[in-house]
Amino acid sequence: MRRWSEVPLLRRVEPFVLAVLGAVAVAALLPAGGALATAFSGGTTVGVGVLFLLYGARTAPAEAVAGLRDWRLQGAVAATTYLLFPLLGLGLTLLVGPLLDAGLVAGLLFLSVLPSTVQSCVAFTATARGNVTGAVVAATASNLAGIGLTPLLVAALLGSSGAGPDAGAVGRIVLQLLVPFLLGLGLGRWIGGWVRAHRRPLTLLDRAVIVAVVYAAFSRGVRQGVWGEVGAGEVAVVLGCAALLLSAVLAAAWWAPVRWGATRADRVTTVFCGSTKSLATGLPMASVLFPPHVVGLVALPVILYHPLQIAVCSALAARLGRGGGAAVALQR
Template sequence: MLRWSRVPVLRRVEPFVVAVLAAVALAAVLPAGGTPAAALSWVTTVGVGALFLVYGARTAPAEALAGLRDWRLQGSVAAATYVLFPVLGLLLSLAVAPFLAGGLVAGVLFLAVLPSTVQSCVVFTATAGGDVPAAVVGATASNLAGIVLTPVLAALLLGSSAAGPDGAAVGRIVLQLLVPFLAGLLAGRWVGPWVRAHRAPLTLLDRGVIVAVVYAAFSRGVRQGVWREVGAGEVAVVLLCAAVLLSAVLAVTWWAPLLWRAGRPARVTTAFCGSNKSLATGLPMATVLFDPHAVGLVALPVILYHPLQITVCSFLAARLGRAPQLQG
């Protein structure tokens, strides 16, 4: 029998997913407005900066450099994240544009240019018998590159829908994302060991900020009546887009490494690191890159993709871990 207990995320419903969905539901019935909304906006702005400060502090440069030795594997993960995904996202967005509101189309494209997750990729890779150090490096490098590449690709693909290269937008990205990250990276020499040793409580901070961002974005959309324009049919189309993207990228990242005769551990690592997208990084970025009135719609594809990737990749990781001899 398939041992589901081998995959921790499937032992129970992931609390983070439940919290995100609860924030959406709360915003639908009790949206923040007035003074509470202003306070929440301030909290999320500071919180996003704090997140990237922590991201920088817990990045170990020595470990990252050590894992860059397999340049073909790391190049494959980067190409899947920042070339294959955006191309597929662009084609898919053009196909579904007649059926979706503009904000949802932008959300599909934004999903396609996000960096990979870190924790989930490592868990899936370890469960499936992949190259764990390479997964740590690949996912971390993806997030580092995403600080620059995600805003650039979003501006190129979305044009005026996202923050372009104008001074105000660049300043917002630099001050809220890049400066805290670099400050954390510089301080990592002194605080990095403490940050990595206290990952659990800092993860609560991480998740708490994301839930606050979701609640603020969806509250704004409810107050403005945006969600009255989104029907079940559009949600179904977005889910279909997420499923197509995940399936296509998983297939390509599993089979393409055979072109250079990659071993099974490298194929496993490429598949999981190349197909996952980071909700934790994506939603804070959305608050910086998009107009506040559009964030709610833009966030929906990212929010729907997250539980889908957790479910599908958990099943695949358990299947591969149970049958390590599987090669094709």
């Protein structure tokens, strides 16, 4: 009997992807609740903070300043996140709208205007040997801008206005992302060398945090009963739309920067910062922007997109990190 690693199909699957899919399956069967859910929420918050402290520790302050000055890279990520993605989402919902509940259509549009992830895009960029400093800056800027831009774009695309996220969202983003990164910059003089020397084992920490975030997020969805509100056919359509959006944005974000002479590292950063959407930011925003009776449906496309982006982007990041051809990796 052959081992799983000797089966050609399974040999091509990244262990990280299997871990993510396993987290989804476990959440569906055994969702975290009560004290366990509280523990996961606190643990992932601390984990994200530790990740960004380590990213800051291995980044020279001069590189951070250079990242802020790289207006082409930051502009490319912002345009992908808040211009290209919403336009693609709007076009797609016009095609599939008659097949879906109005709440799911709103959810697809809401997905398209969310900011990028606060930890996954940086972890993917690091794995793929991209511009990590630029990714940290882009992730920070995307989330800070999203606090104002996402509600405005929701109002514009859906034809109705809503209250924006609570003022505490700014503080949470700063505390979870900026403060640890800046602290890491300050400590880099003493621990930067150690962090860079142990990059490989610390990658396991990156991935463990992401898997925990996926499990916690899907557990919330299961506990809220969002899966029982729609049929399998509608879920399949939404998942297909999510796959189309991700594929289109990945391709555009990789090839478009060639026109302005972007380096490989900057193209990697644009790909992962422009294509990922934040579940952690999206679910709280949905509860504020939409009526309570449709929040579950609005959140479903975001919940489906999140593991899909992690599975696809983790495989792509690993391929790029090993030095595989980008064009080949994107085509497979």
